[in-house]
C-alpha cells in the first residue's frame with residue numbers, strides 16, 4: 427500500500443469517524459428529523475425506532491439489556507452521572523467512594539467536587555506498572571463505602587485493570603462497581619455480565635463514531651442500580667437523563683458499536699501486531715523505557731519515554747507528518763507533566779520525555795514504518811543537542827547536580 | 833498551537849550546537865533549568881582576550897522547540913558582541929524575534945538566564961566580581 431500522510435497516531439484522544447457510520451447517520455438530519463419523544467406521528471415513530479435500534483446495537487456490544495443503556499453526551503457526562511448520581515442516590519448508605527490516581531480527569535475532578543459536598547474519597551495509588559493493588563483496594567473498603575470507581579483501560583498508558591477481580595471484591599462487600607470503559611469498549615471484549623460491572627461510561631468518538639454522544643450502562647438486575655438524575659426536564663432515558671435525544675448521533679453510535687463488534691477480534695490482532703512492531707523498534711533506542719504493564723493492556727496503545735529528550739521538542743521533529751501526544755508539560759498550559767506517568771512513580775524527567783502512540787482502524791503498516799524511522803531519527807538528532815545526553819555519555823551523575831528549580 | 837516560521841527554522845537548522853572546553857580560562861559556561869522542569873540549557877561563550885569580543889558561542893538544550901530556537905538564536909546574537917553588550921540581551925528581544933506566544937516566554941527567560949550564567953562564570957574565572965542578577969518570573 428502507498429504511504430498516506432499525515433499519519434494519525436492519536437486515536438486515544440479521538441478516532442476518525444468510519445465512513446460507514448456517517449452513511450448510517452445521513453438520513454437522520456434532513457429527511458428523518460423527528461423527535462424520538464413525539465409519540466403521535468410518524469416522524470416521531472421513525473426517530474424512536476432508530477433510537478431503539480441504536481440502543482440494541484450499543485447494548486449488544488457490552489452484553490447488556492437495551493433498557494440498561496442511558497444515552498448521554500459522552501463519557502465525561504456519563505462519568506459525572508455515575509459518580510454524582512450514585513452518591514446522591516445512596517447517601518443514606520454511606521459517603522465513601524474508592525477510586526485511583528490514574529483515572530481520567532472526568533472522574534477525578536467529579537470526585538473532587540463530591541468531596542466538597544461531603545463525600546470521602548480514597549484515591550488508591552497504582553503500582554509501578556499502572557495496575558491497582560487488589561489487596562489495597564479491599565483494605566480501603568469500610569462500612570460507609572458505596573462505590574468503587576476504577577477505569578477499564580487507561581487512556582495514557584493503555585493498561586487494563588483487573589476488572590473481574592475488582593467486581594468480585596465489590597460484590598463481596600456489597601459495594602457498587604463503576605468503570606470508565608471509554609478506551610476499552612469496542613477495542614477489547616467488554617461484557618458487563620461476565621465482568622460484574624454495575625455502571626460503565628463510554629463514548630462514541632473513541633470508537634469511530636461521532637463526537638458528543640456516549641452512554642452510561644446502569645445495571646437493572648442483581649442488583650438493580652439507580653442514579654439520581656443530574657439533568658432535569660422531560661424525563662427522557664427513564665428519568666435518568668432528560669433532553670431530546672440526538673438521533674443522528676445515536677444512529678452513528680449504534681452503527682459504530684456494531685462495526686466494532688463484528689471486527690474487534692481481527693482488528694485487535696492487527697493492531698497489537700503493529701503496536702508491538704512499533705514498540706520493539708523504538709525500544710531499540712538506548713535509554714528508552716516502556717510505561718505501563720506490558721501484558722494487561724489495550725492492543726492499540728504504546729507509551730514510551732526517551733530519556734534525555736523532551737517530548738514536545740521531540741514531537742516538533744515530525745508533527746508535520748505524524749500526530750502523537752506527549753506527557754510533557756510543555757504541551758500543556760500547566761507546568762506539570764502527566765499525572766498518570768507520575769503516579770507510576772516516573773520521575774518528572776521521564777514523564778517529560780514520553781510519547782503516546784495510539785493506533786487505530788486506519789493505521790497501516792507503511793505508516794508504522796515511517797513513524798519508526800521519523801521518531802528514531804528525531805530522538806538521535808535531539809540527543810546530539812541535549813546537554814543531559816552529553817553528561818550521561820560522559821558518565822556525569824545528573825542527579826548529583828544542583829539544579830535551580832523554579 | 834502552530835510554531836512560527838523562525839522557531840521552525842532554528843529547530844530544523846539549529847546554529848552553534850556543540851561544546852566548548854569549559855576548562856579554558858576564556859570560556860564561560862552557563863547551565864540553567866532542571867530536568868524535572870523539562871528544560872535544561874547549556875550555553876557557552878569563548879571570549880577573545882585581545883579584543884574582548886565573544887568569538888564563539890555554543891549551546892545544547894533539552895527542551896521544547898521554542899527553547900531550542902531561543903538558545904540557537906542567543907548564540908547567533910552573542911557572537912561578535914562584547915561581554916557587556918551581551919549582558920544587555922533581554923528575553924523580550926528573543927520573544928519578539930521568534931514570535932513566541934505567552935506560554936513560551938519562559939523558554940526565552942531561560943535563554944537570557946543561560947547567557948547571564950555563562951557571563952558570570954567567565955567573570956569569576958577571570959577575577960571579576962559576580963554580577964547580582966534580577967530574577968525574572970518563569
Ligand SMILES: Cc1ncc(COP(=O)(O)O)c(C=O)c1O
Nearest residue numbers: 500501502530532581606608629
Ligand atoms: C478514559 C476516558 N474517560 C473519559 C473521557 C472523556 O470522554 P468524552 O470526550 O466522551 O467526554 C476520555 C476521553 O478523553 C477518556 O479517555
Ligand code: FES
Nearest residue numbers: 756871895896939
Ligand atoms: S522548555 Fe518547556 S515550554 Fe519551552
